[in-house]
Amino acid sequence: MKAPPFEWHRPATLAEAMATLAEVAPLDGRILAGGQSLLPAMALRVARPPHLVDINGIAELGDLRVEDDALRIGALVRHAAFHRPVAPGPLGALMAGVVRHIAHWPIRTRGSFGGSLCHADPASEWPLVAVVLGATMQAVSVRGERLIDASAFLRGPLETALAPDEMLRAVTLPLLPDDARWGFEEVARRAGDFAQAMALVVLRQDALGRIRDARIGIGGVEAVPRRLVAVEALVEGRLPSPALAEEAGRAAAAACDPMEDAPYRRALLRAVISRALAAATMTQALAA
Numbered sequence: 550m551k552a553p554p555f556e557w558h559r560p561a562t563l564a565e566a567m568a569t570l571a572e573v574a575p576l577d578g579r580i581l582a583g584g585q586s587l588l589p590a591m592a593l594r595v596a597r598p599p600h601l602v603d604i605n606g607i608a609e610l611g612d613l614r615v616e617d618d619a620l621r622i623g624a625l626v627r628h629a630a631f632h633r634p635v636a637p638g639p640l641g642a643l644m645a646g647v648v649r650h651i652a653h654w655p656i657r658t659r660g661s662f663g664g665s666l667c668h669a670d671p672a673s674e675w676p677l678v679a680v681v682l683g684a685t686m687q688a689v690s691v692r693g694e695r696l697i698d699a700s701a702f703l704r705g706p707l708e709t710a711l712a713p714d715e716m717l718r719a720v721t722l723p724l725l726p727d728d729a730r731w732g733f734e735e736v737a738r739r740a741g742d743f744a745q746a747m748a749l750v751v752l753r754q755d756a757l758g759r760i761r762d763a764r765i766g767i768g769g770v771e772a773v774p775r776r777l778v779a780v781e782a783l784v785e786g787r788l789p790s791p792a793l794a795e796e797a798g799r800a801a802a803a804a805c806d807p808m809e810d811a812p813y814r815r816a817l818l819r820a821v822i823s824r825a826l827a828a829a830t831m832t833q834a835l836a837a
């Protein structure tokens with residue numbers, strides 16, 4: 550199916566994009582980034598924006614650099630850029646590990662990091678990464694700029710804190726310390742499908758091997774990704790083991806509030822949490 554008719558605006562600068570968006574936002578005008586979510590939605594008539602503000606000609610939105618102990622990701626950086634480590638240490642490796650779970654290669658060459666966050670699909674990988682790592686979103690409009698924490702930015706399925714006339718300019722992720730370790734696991738029906746459940750674990754281990762500073766997040770199960778602070782507290786200071794991974798999986802399953810298929814999603818979550826914790830600590834978990 551073809552998309553319904555729309556007027557195509559192609560600003561060359563950020564200032565021009567913000568001005569055009571201010572004009573068309575009251576008419577349900579939208580930003581067009583990689584188009585990998587918006588255009589299928591238009592083809593299916595789920596979305597009918599009469600104006601699209603195409604940001605693909607704005608060079609600065611493709612900027613990707615490390616600055617002041619943080620990775621700054623321009624909103625239009627394509628998923629495919631993360632296949633090579635884009636930051637030193639564990640952060641670059643983590644992003645490279647996660648990106649291969651997003652859709653298929655052709656979609657990754659077009660879909661953008663910022664588009665994924667703005668689309669706010671609960672089953673998307675980057676929103677989970679943003680919440681667990683404490684990302685900061687830079688939102689801009691003709692009214693000015695504001696910084697929004699990832700957990701406040703993501704409000705619900707396909708819902709963010711952006712006002713209609715605001716656009717995401719860039720996202721900042723703090724670099725991870727050199728001794729940080731991570732594990733990411735997801736279950737999808739087929740390779741490239743959206744995840745039915747996923748888990749990201751980031752932690753450190755002290756000289757005795759005990760878990761420190763654990764961050765444990767879930768995605769694809771609830772309306773928005775979030776950290777499970779009770780499970781983080783459960784593993785803090787403990788030695789990794791298959792039994793601990795299993796205990797953490799059970800605790801996560803009990804703590805979550807699935808949007809649908811509750812028993813099934815809980816079972817998936819138990820498995821991905823156990824496996825992600827085991828991967829982060831390199832223990833052999835028996836994730837049932």
Ligand SMILES: Cc1cc2nc3c(=O)[nH]c(=O)nc-3n(C[C@H](O)[C@H](O)[C@H](O)COP(=O)(O)OP(=O)(O)OC[C@H]3O[C@@H](n4cnc5c(N)ncnc54)[C@H](O)[C@@H]3O)c2cc1C
Binds near residue numbers: 584585715742
């Ligand atoms: C077959 C298929 C499989 C997929 N599988 C996965 C998957 O497994 N995991 C996953 O995470 N994603 C998946 N996707 C989605 C893909 O990652 C999209 O690229 C992404 O969700 C949206 O990015 P985009 O750049 O294409 O945004 P677009 O489709 O252009 O825009 C999406 C929405 O975000 C808004 N938007 C975009 N950029 C901005 C901005 N800078 N400021 C304000 N608003 C903005 C748009 O107005 C629109 O409402 C899949 C897509 C397809 C077609």
